[in-house]
Amino acid sequence: MKMGNIKMDDYSGSNFLKENNARHLWHPMTDPKVNQKDSPMIISKGEGEYIWDVDGNKYLDVTGGLWNVNVGHNRKEVKEAIVEQLDKIAYYNTFINNSNPPAIELSTRLMEMLKIEDMGKVMFGSGGSDANETALKLARQYWKLMDEPQKTKIFSLKSAYHGVQFGVLSASGGIQWRKAYEPLLAGFFQVDNPDIYRNPWTENAEELGQICADILDREIQHQGPETVAAFIAEPIQGAGGMIIPPSNYWPLIRKICDKHNILLIADEVITGFGRTGSMFGTRAWGVKADIMSFAKGINSGYIPLGATAISKKVESAWERDHPLSAIMHGYTYSGHPLACAAANANLEIVVRDNLPENAERVGLYFLKELKKLKDKHISIGDVRGKGLMLAIEFVKDRDTKEPFAFNEPYPALVAKNARNSGVMIRNQGHRIILSPALTFTNDQVDEAIQGINKAITSASK
Ligand SMILES: Cc1ncc(COP(=O)(O)O)c(C=O)c1O
Structure with missing residues (x-):
């Protein structure tokens, strides 16, 4: 490997890498001093x-x-799919009136996999934060299209992790991620999460599920359901502490969202595509969300990719004639052909095996x-x-x-x-x-x- 006037035959010995890592590279979720002291x-x-x-x-x-x-x-299959696509074209966008075959194939595959959940459309991005940001924006747009523009607030759970941009960070309830970047956005509220190991109320799982669902219900009523756009949660809280909700919790929050006419967003960034033992985390709880966010396991990280699936119910708002119905959102890498090709091959394996x-x-x-x-x-x-x-x-x-x-x-x-x-x-x-x-x-x-x-x-x- 040649870098300017530095020549390396290979990485063995690795002092070059360790020294330059400390010198030049900042790592996510880490005090830079840590990596100065100890090589990662x-x-x-x-x-x-x-x-x-x-x-x-x-x-x-x-x-x-x-x-x-x-x-x-x-994995050979995933690598080959990427190379095969590279040989055709590495990149083309999906903006406005452009598209590409791997993105279309993946959207078709996902809708097939999400039939039980009644999903109707998908939008792509480059990761989990993107996927949730898309979900939150589409939720707000949905209510504008439905002529209820005052429904804008986003509810979520304490300890939740939905990503790092200001929107999704504002929905993330873990204080450790928020502190250095506050103030966060207005209109975001967190309620208690059902943590069976650490909660002040009960050791009975079902009772806890009911208590936490009631807290959400009361807070929505207190603030006014007519002001709330969506509730977002992970089927199992991951980065916030691997908190597995009681089995009655998700069915209860589905009912509360329906009662108050609020969209339910499932952040399936970790739980999507099999990690919890079911193809989707919400499926294991027997619940259909209105919007689902994916990343990570969608293509096993071979190339960055995120996806936001929108239910047929939500999608129907875009069929209305409305001055705000254009989706003024999307990323250069929405539907990146290499990332989607990797996802197609990856999901084949997930299902086949x-x-x-x-x-x-x-x-x-x-x-x-x-x-x-x-x-x-x-x-x-x-x-x-x-x-x-x-x-x-x-x-x-x-x-x-x-x-x-x-x-x-x-x-x-x-x-x-x-x-x-x-x-x-x-x-x-x-x-x-x-x-x-x-x-x-x-x-x-x-x-x-x-x-x-x-x-x-x-x-x-
Ligand atoms: C549940 C959940 N949502 C969102 C994200 C953010 O994903 P990304 O780091 O790809 O932006 C993560 C990342 O770990 C996550 O665990």
């Missing part, structure tokens, strides 16, 4: 469920990239093994998961559930120890997030558990 993992190769760093060390990738590489790394079913089966085994870890280690307050979306929550005291503060080293040390023994996991605050490829096997669960067990044992010393 520099990953240069992947195969299936394994990755290699620039020094040649091999790791079991229990993070699945960033809960997105659902079919695993370096029934990866949601594998995620459910292997996820159940993973959870069972995590429960055994909890019995061994006092620092584990809770383990939970659905499909291959799992978490370990560390506490300083099991009885009081006192969590480790954000900057306390223990959880990060566990993650680091695990990586040192060849198991790639990541901590988010005091929780370890586990989200491998949906192709994961029980043997790989055993390998992961062994590494995590060792990591906790040595961190606890």
Whole structure:
């Protein structure tokens, strides 16, 4: 590799990369000082469920990239689809009266996959934040087209993560993401999320589902349903702490949205395409949303892509004659041919190999093994998961559930120890997030558990 007057034969040794990373590169969700002190993992190769760093060390990738590489790394079918499209044309836009074959094929495929949910149209973007931003904008536009322009407010949940642009950040309820960028946008409100491990009301899941649904209901009534455009939530809160709602929660919020004539937006960026053991997170709760956002697993991250699906009911507003019916929204990379070609090949694999079913089966085994870890280690307050979306929550005291503060080293040390023994996991605050490829096997669960067990044992010393 040649860079100006710097010549590198390959990445081995890797000092060039480590030094220049510290010198030039800022990382998301990180204080830059951290990467100055400690070189990040520099990953240069992947195969299936394994990755290699620039020094040649091999790791079991229990993070699945960033809960997105659902079919695993370096899949021949996905690469070939990208190259085949590259040989035709790398890019053409989908603005106004342009389109391209992979985008059309993907829209057709998605509508077929989303038949149960009554979806009617899809708009593409470059990732999850984009997909949710599109969802929020279309929700507001919907009410203008329906001649109810005062319905503009967006409700969401505390601890939610919907992305980083100002709109979606304003809907994100996690304080840690908001603080440095406030003030955020007006008209966004968060209500309590149904967190069975940490809530002031009850240990009974169904009761909690009802309490949190009632809180949403009351807040909407308090503010006036005629002012509210939409409620957005993740079927399972991911970055906010892997919070799995009680099974009555989503059906209840669907009813509340219907009662108050409010759109329900499902942020399926993590849960879409099989991660929770069902093709879609909302499908597992038996609920149809009005708008659904996707990214990550849509093409396993081979090329950035996001998608927003709009139900037939919502779509019908655009059939009306209205001066505001043009969709004045979209990105240069909406419907990028390479990203869509990758998605078409990726979704073929997801369906052909029934990866949601594998995620459910292997996820159940993973959870069972995590429960055994909890019995061994006092620092584990809770383990939970659905499909291959799992978490370990560390506490300083099991009885009081006192969590480790954000900057306390223990959880990060566990993650680091695990990586040192060849198991790639990541901590988010005091929780370890586990989200491998949906192709994961029980043997790989055993390998992961062994590494995590060792990591906790040595961190606890
Ligand atoms: C539920 C959810 N929504 C939205 C996003 C934002 O996606 P992106 O980082 O692709 O913009 C994420 C990212 O992790 C997410 O987990």
